[in-house]
Amino acid sequence: MTAPRTRAPVPATEAGPVTIRPMESSSTPSGGSTRREATRQKLYEAAVTLIAEQGFSATTVDEIAERAGVAKGTVYYNFASKSVLFEELLRHGVGLLTASLREAAEQTERDGGSKVDALDAMIRAGLGFIARYPSFTQLYVAELYRTNRAWQSTLMVVRQQVNAAIEDVLHAGVANGEFSPEIDVRLTAAALVGMVLVAALDWQSFQPERSLDDVHSALSRLLQGRVSGDR
Amino acid sequence: MTAPRTRAPVPATEAGPVTIRPMESSSTPSGGSTRREATRQKLYEAAVTLIAEQGFSATTVDEIAERAGVAKGTVYYNFASKSVLFEELLRHGVGLLTASLREAAEQTERDGGSKVDALDAMIRAGLGFIARYPSFTQLYVAELYRTNRAWQSTLMVVRQQVNAAIEDVLHAGVANGEFSPEIDVRLTAAALVGMVLVAALDWQSFQPERSLDDVHSALSRLLQGRVSGDR
DNA sequence: CTTTTTGCACTGACCAGTCAGTTCAAAAGA
DNA sequence: TCTTTTGAACTGACTGGTCAGTGCAAAAAG
Incomplete structure (x- = not known):
């Protein structure tokens, strides 16, 4: 079986304890870039109310993005998961x-x-x-x-x-x-x-x-x- | 499409009285049949630990059934949802x-x-x-x-x-x-x-x-x- | 006492829907 | 130019709930 060119859905090894993604949003040690930080703040605020109301598992990423007024992709651009x-x-x-x-x-x-x-x-x-x-x-x-x-x-x-x-x-x-x-x-x-x-x-x-x-x-x-x- | 999965049988025809299922689980005003009550107790015990650990939304009915040692359907036989x-x-x-x-x-x-x-x-x-x-x-x-x-x-x-x-x-x-x-x-x-x-x-x-x-x-x-x- | 019927309790494969996470081309800042 | 955001399409896995069917013990029938 050869990797179908379009998608590369996680090779064999499933046991990966760490997410393989290249991303690594969580850095931002200090300074915090301007725009980015504002977006993150909006996401925090949206997430906090939703999760408080419904719990973590019952809250969807789509909801969080919508409430924060950003696209779903933005959530994953700013946070690994x-x-x-x-x-x-x-x-x-x-x-x-x-x-x-x-x-x-x-x-x-x-x-x-x-x-x-x-x-x-x-x-x-x-x-x-x-x-x-x-x-x-x-x-x-x-x-x-x-x-x-x-x-x-x-x-x-x-x-x-x-x-x-x-x-x-x-x-x-x-x-x-x-x-x-x-x-x-x-x-x-x-x-x-x-x-x-x-x-x-x-x-x-x-x-x-x-x-x-x-x-x-x-x-x-x-x-x-x-x-x-x-x- | 009929093709009964693995099991065979039971010839069709069931023109009998359309008993729509006895249902009505949650009552059991008093006494409660022995077996039933025992099953409910097992389900309580399974559910309480799982939900305590993972939260309501993150706990699946399948997990509860498995932990209680009963089939999923039994959960729904005993509780409406x-x-x-x-x-x-x-x-x-x-x-x-x-x-x-x-x-x-x-x-x-x-x-x-x-x-x-x-x-x-x-x-x-x-x-x-x-x-x-x-x-x-x-x-x-x-x-x-x-x-x-x-x-x-x-x-x-x-x-x-x-x-x-x-x-x-x-x-x-x-x-x-x-x-x-x-x-x-x-x-x-x-x-x-x-x-x-x-x-x-x-x-x-x-x-x-x-x-x-x-x-x-x-x-x-x-x-x-x-x-x-x-x- | 033996056979048949009844119906409760239980089963588990199945379905229709949902969700996290991914990808990407294009647009919008800065 | 380089960074950040967008938005929609897609996937693969999982979920709550359903339902035709099974097993069995006690009642009814013979």
């Missing part, structure tokens, strides 16, 4: 989130606040982020605990990035004497993430009219154990 | 969870415990449930905040069921004087759910060797504001 687009989107979004969290903690630090204050500020920052990018948050939560997926590793890295930002403050607080040395840093961080995530999603989904301050104070009360009693 | 199978699975699982939560609260009640104790018992019950059905929990979290989906309404009902169990205790505690009247019951309940959900998922995914007691005490500490200080 649907999965790669998704992975880069994840990294992009979580980068923004962690930056925001760390910034909040550092700001508190600079103002001479305590570690609880830092945690509180991070909760607020988290809520702010979720309010600004609700779709991204949905998508993050929805994909976070899936296993057996192509982007497993990306997800792990990204999750760790977020949790670490909180764990750092917790650790500092323990070293500080401000927090009990008996707290379980890892679990407490996870619990705090969950608290903010689910409460914020509830807020956005079912009571979007409420203010950030309002929601923040409810969580703040929980964080500081001001639920029982009323000191 | 893939979505219906999923919806019934959701209702089934959440039914178990809420029963467990309410039972825990009532037990505390009977023992003359406080409302914080009830909340604490519910956290423990929640953790226990998640430890027993981690896949179901993954699936629940992953699909909970999706919009534009066929089973939207089922999800809402089911979510409300869980949250209400917690809100009830919170309300009772406020009426009781045990909780500050300023707490936001709705948001606090959501936050507690998130706290348990994410912490437990973290536990199951990354530190499965730890004991329930261990995890419970970490969350308990957070609930009771015993994080800062060490009273």
Whole structure:
């Protein structure tokens, strides 16, 4: 059998772990060419809402292209595959989130606040982020605990990035004497993430009219154990 | 074109009464025939793990059937569609969870415990449930905040069921004087759910060797504001 | 007790449709 | 000129759902 001249559909070896294509869009180390970057941004935005609504598998590349207002070919010109687009989107979004969290903690630090204050500020920052990018948050939560997926590793890295930002403050607080040395840093961080995530999603989904301050104070009360009693 | 594939037979003619198939699977009001129920159970179990791992859309009916050890047609004999199978699975699982939560609260009640104790018992019950059905929990979290989906309404009902169990205790505690009247019951309940959900998922995914007691005490500490200080 | 009938539960090949990914010539920037 | 985008055509694989047909245990008939 000889290769039919027109098409060259993947030779024999199927086991190829890596896509053979010449492309390699994912580079763009810095600078980012002007036009290209704008297109990618549009694709991110289109993809994030669609995937948040329907999930990754249920979202088609055609839909993403249409929503972004570009041709399907453009998607593949800018990203090696649907999965790669998704992975880069994840990294992009979580980068923004962690930056925001760390910034909040550092700001508190600079103002001479305590570690609880830092945690509180991070909760607020988290809520702010979720309010600004609700779709991204949905998508993050929805994909976070899936296993057996192509982007497993990306997800792990990204999750760790977020949790670490909180764990750092917790650790500092323990070293500080401000927090009990008996707290379980890892679990407490996870619990705090969950608290903010689910409460914020509830807020956005079912009571979007409420203010950030309002929601923040409810969580703040929980964080500081001001639920029982009323000191 | 007739040409029956491999099998022969059964002469044509079937002028008999046009029984269009007995269909009507989803009923089974009570008793339910033994065999049928066993098959449905196997399908639930197969579907829950697969969907937890891959998500609803990425999971095929063929996979579910194969994992359950039945033919594809059997899936459709027992459930009207893939979505219906999923919806019934959701209702089934959440039914178990809420029963467990309410039972825990009532037990505390009977023992003359406080409302914080009830909340604490519910956290423990929640953790226990998640430890027993981690896949179901993954699936629940992953699909909970999706919009534009066929089973939207089922999800809402089911979510409300869980949250209400917690809100009830919170309300009772406020009426009781045990909780500050300023707490936001709705948001606090959501936050507690998130706290348990994410912490437990973290536990199951990354530190499965730890004991329930261990995890419970970490969350308990957070609930009771015993994080800062060490009273 | 033996034979026949009934109908539920299950089967799996099949179909019509869908999707990710590819290709490319031509147009549009810059 | 060089880069980026377009848009439509195509493919190969896969998917949800269907349906004619099978197996079997219990009821009915003899």
